[in-house]
Amino acid sequence: MPKEKKPTKKRFELGENETIDALLARIKAEGYMPVRKVEEPIFREMNENGDKKVEPVGKKVSFDTKLLKTEH
Numbered sequence: 187m188p189k190e191k192k193p194t195k196k197r198f199e200l201g202e203n204e205t206i207d208a209l210l211a212r213i214k215a216e217g218y219m220p221v222r223k224v225e226e227p228i229f230r231e232m233n234e235n236g237d238k239k240v241e242p243v244g245k246k247v248s249f250d251t252k253l254l255k256t257e258h
Contacts, residue, residue: 192217192253197224200247209249218251 196218200209213220228244 194253196251196253198249198251206247213249213251217254219254220249220251222250224248224250 196216198209198213198218198220200206210220224247226246226248227242228246229240230243232239232241
């Protein structure tokens with residue numbers, strides 16, 4: 187029976203209370219290598235005196251990865 191193929195590219199997101207080192211270890215354990223770090227801002231929309239105001243409240247960190255080649 188053939189092995190199930192993993193996707194060649196995958197995006198890993200930093201979890202709540204997870205360090206970047208722990209995320210990188212998780213990426214390596216799944217057989218991937220990080221190729222790009224992505225930081226996306228998280229905004230909150232607020233109404234002040236009838237005006238809509240957008241303010242940053244955090245960021246989402248993720249890594250784009252590629253599958254490591256395994257040699258047999």
